[in-house]
Amino acid sequence: MSMSTTAQPSTDSKERRLKRYLRDRAEDGELYFKGKFIADDVGMSPKEIGALMVKLSESATDLEIEKWSYTSATTWRVEPA
Numbered sequence: 001m002s003m004s005t006t007a008q009p010s011t012d013s014k015e016r017r018l019k020r021y022l023r024d025r026a027e028d029g030e031l032y033f034k035g036k037f038i039a040d041d042v043g044m045s046p047k048e049i050g051a052l053m054v055k056l057s058e059s060a061t062d063l064e065i066e067k068w069s070y071t072s073a074t075t076w077r078v079e080p081a
Contacts (some may be wrong), residue, residue: 011052018042018052022078023062031069031078050074 021042025031035049042049053076059066061081068077 014042014044014048015052015055018044018049019056019060019063022056022065023080026063026078026080029079032075033078034073034075036073046073 021038023032025033035046036055039046039049044052053067053074055063056063057067062078064079064081066077067074069075
């Protein structure tokens with residue numbers, strides 16, 4: 001019997017989950033947030049959110065994502081593209 005490597009949720013599914021959350025929240029305009037405040041909502045750690053936000057800022061075509069400021073944690077600005 002072979003073992004599967006699906007013990008951890010894939011980064012791809014986490015990325016999709018975060019992108020869907022951001023799209024829903026930014027639907028009516030700009031969204032500003034810190035990863036630590038949405039971590040429970042998306043089921044990820046703030047560190048995971050930060051890493052995925054960098055990735056999404058480069059790849060998401062339907063969202064404009066920018067590192068907006070840093071005061072005790074990165075604040076992100078998201079709006080529909």
